[in-house]
Amino acid sequence: MGANSTYTDSELLTLLRAGDRQAFEEIYRRHWKNMYRTAYLVLHDDAASTDIVQDIFVWCWEKRAIMQVASLGGYLSMAVRYKVANYIRREKVRAGFFAEAEKLRLPEGAHEFTLELKELRSIIAQFTEELPGRCRDIFYLSRFEYLSNKEIAARLGISEKTVENQLTIALKRLRMRLGSFSAWMVLFL
Known part of the structure; x- marks a missing residue:
């Protein structure tokens, strides 16, 4: 060719x-x-x-x-x-x-806060990349593009139940990964 x-x-x-x-x-x-x-x-x-x-x-x-x-x-x-x-x-x-x-504007002494937030973002970004393909796509669309389960299902041509199941799996893995950042999880999840 x-x-x-x-x-x-x-x-x-x-x-x-x-x-x-x-x-x-x-x-x-x-x-x-x-x-x-x-x-x-x-x-x-x-x-x-x-x-x-x-x-x-x-x-x-x-x-x-x-x-x-x-x-x-x-x-x-x-x-x-x-x-x-x-x-x-x-x-x-x-x-x-x-x-x-x-x-x-963060008050003085908030340096530790910003370092933890930066580390948390890094962990979540790495975690997202490590997810299996379909699970990663669903997690990304949900948490970074803020799409509903229904919108994700329509975009990917899958059932809403599949979206829910994959998000449950991803969030369970993320909770395990975050461990010490449990207080921050509430903000992200």
Whole structure:
């Protein structure tokens, strides 16, 4: 395969599902530029746009065997728009958090408090990354994007019961991990 590949996107998708690396590379060559352009037109951020495109392709490779896509180009285009929207939402939440934190001038002697909070954030971020894929996605959408169980279920195409079960598992593991931070858990959980 290469620049002169005569495979259709549908044929490439079939080969991709079978684990054909060359098909994946051809899909990447065909679509990355339009995907990047779509992200960049909204974000005006080279690094973020590149990361979004790479994340989508990593996901496609990891989920290749179960991908159910009618139109590859349409799917990739929608994936970019979805990721861009999430990026913007996440950045707004982060900016809002820091703006609020800036308003709260900590009294003297609060240095220990800020160190514990920083350590807690680090532990939770590492914990989130270590969760199995579906559980991590559900936990992230619940705790960082503030989606309801119903919204998570709709977004991921799973039942609300599955969302509840996965959150229960994640929160139980987090409680065990946090141990000494039990007072802080109330704020996060």
